[in-house]
Amino acid sequence: MTVNLIPPELKKNKRTKATLIQAYLVTISMIVILAIFSVALYVSNQFFTGDIDKTEAKIIEAEKVADKYKALETKIRQSNIKIDLLNKIDGDRILWSEVINELAVKTPPNVMIRSLTLDKDSNKINLSGIAEIRKSIAEMKEEMENSTIFQNVTFSSSSYNDQGSDFSFTLNAELEAR
Numbered sequence: 001m002t003v004n005l006i007p008p009e010l011k012k013n014k015r016t017k018a019t020l021i022q023a024y025l026v027t028i029s030m031i032v033i034l035a036i037f038s039v040a041l042y043v044s045n046q047f048f049t050g051d052i053d054k055t056e057a058k059i060i061e062a063e064k065v066a067d068k069y070k071a072l073e074t075k076i077r078q079s080n081i082k083i084d085l086l087n088k089i090d091g092d093r094i095l096w097s098e099v100i101n102e103l104a105v106k107t108p109p110n111v112m113i114r115s116l117t118l119d120k121d122s123n124k125i126n127l128s129g130i131a132e133i134r135k136s137i138a139e140m141k142e143e144m145e146n147s148t149i150f151q152n153v154t155f156s157s158s159s160y161n162d163q164g165s166d167f168s169f170t171l172n173a174e175l176e177a178r
Contacts, residue, residue, distance in 0.1 A: 021031055039119050094120055094175065103127070106150075108136045123175045125150075128145035130166045134158065137169045144173055 006014075012120060095117060103125075107113060113129040131137045144150045156170035 048073055094118075094123070099125065099175065102147055103144075103150045106140060106147055108139050108143075111136045111140055124172065125175065126156075126170065126172050128168065128170045130161070130164065130168050132166055137167060137171075141171060144171070149176055150174070 038113070099118065100116075103113070103116070108131075108134055110132040111129055112131075113127050115128045117126040131140075137155070141153050141155055144153045150173040153171060153173040156172055158167055158169040
């Protein structure tokens, strides 16, 4: 048999004190855990905020570089358009000095060209001249046909001039496409 000598009121107070002490300990433990958790969150927030700031700075720098490349790409595109236009103009251009020089080289010594018509639109030339003999006209036509500049050389007309004792002639030709 056990005899309880502690009065019930004191027993109740003791239990209440023990419960209060446990509640205080649990509350203090919760506060300590919350404080540690808050400090951990604060530190990680500071760490990530620094990383976010660095990343944002890198993004801004990358956007600046991208803008420079876009501007450069636009300039390159505009330059390419201009180059294409210049190439088209250059491709359509006829170097008349080369045509005239080639004609001078292909003309026999006893032939004189009196008129020369150059037509850029049709890429044709017409020439008329005089020659001492008909053979010189045929030689000139043959020389022009063998040229890298002229093609489809045709003999239009020839007539004898009694006054000058020479032959008037007309030749037509097309310029080679380049």
